Amino acid sequence: AQSVTQLGSHVSVSEGALVLLRCNYSSSVPPYLFWYVQYPNQGLQLLLKYTTGATLVKGINGFEAEFKKSETSFHLTKPSAHMSDAAEYFCAVSAGAQKLVFGQGTRLTINP
Amino acid sequence: NAGVMQNPRHLVRRRGQEARLRCSPMKGHSHVYWYRQLPEEGLKFMVYLQKENIIDESGMPKERFSAEFPKEGPSILRIQQVVRGDSAAYFCASSPTSDTEAFFGQGTRLTVV
Numbered sequence: 294a295q296s297v298t299q300l301g302s303h304v305s306v307s308e309g310a311l312v313l314l315r316c317n318y319s320s321s322v323p324p325y326l327f328w329y330v331q332y333p334n335q336g337l338q339l340l341l342k343y344t345t346g347a348t349l350v351k352g353i354n355g356f357e358a359e360f361k362k363s364e365t366s367f368h369l370t371k372p373s374a375h376m377s378d379a380a381e382y383f384c385a386v387s388a389g390a391q392k393l394v395f396g397q398g399t400r401l402t403i404n405p
Numbered sequence: 406n407a408g409v410m411q412n413p414r415h416l417v418r419r420r421g422q423e424a425r426l427r428c429s430p431m432k433g434h435s436h437v438y439w440y441r442q443l444p445e446e447g448l449k450f451m452v453y454l455q456k457e458n459i460i461d462e463s464g465m466p467k468e469r470f471s472a473e474f475p476k477e478g479p480s481i482l483r484i485q486q487v488v489r490g491d492s493a494a495y496f497c498a499s500s501p502t503s504d505t506e507a508f509f510g511q512g513t514r515l516t517v518v
Contacts, residue, residue, distance in 0.1 A: 390504060
């Protein structure tokens with residue numbers, strides 16, 4: 294069985310500040326890990342994914358995440374927040390590429 | 406190459422009516438997944454289909470819900486005798502194979518009144 298916990302349902306940062314969204318997972322098999330972004334009334338867009346190989350994964354819009362097996366974490370970061378980053382972010386895990394198990398989501402607010 | 410197309414985008418049904426949600430996968434994609442997002446919650450897996458076959462329906466409610474992906478045409482998620490608790494956003498995703506990234510549609514927002 295797999296599960297995802299996103300710490301913090303709401304995160305607020307100032308424009309230009311570091312963005313850190315936390316995700317911890319549980320998986321009985323080597324996980325595939327994903328971060329998705331959802332803008333209001335839109336579908337999900339893939340930001341980045343980890344399957345195998347390099348543990349630091351770079352995605353779109355300047356986001357990156359690091360897979361830490363010892364901590365069962367896959368936190369999402371961006372060095373400098375932009376107003377357009379305001380959205381809902383979902384971490385997800387799967388045993389393969391399918392049947393994703395999502396976290397509850399973190400709503401990111403950017404303050405001018 | 407158009408993305409995953411879902412229609413309608415918004416659907417209002419009275420309690421007891423039927424809701425039909427359609428999903429046209431991306432060209433060349435034969436694997437379709439349906440997820441449900443309840444208000445203020447993450448997405449929950451419902452069902453995984455490949456052309457004409459249900460592969461995994463472990464997330465589907467036992468009653469009133471069904472899904473199909475015929476040889477021709479879109480995938481359909483059907484909800485019979487809708488209740489207020491069915492109000493949610495329903496997302497479809499598709500992929501070309503079982504072990505590649507799935508792309509999501511924009512969702513159908515079902516409101517039961």
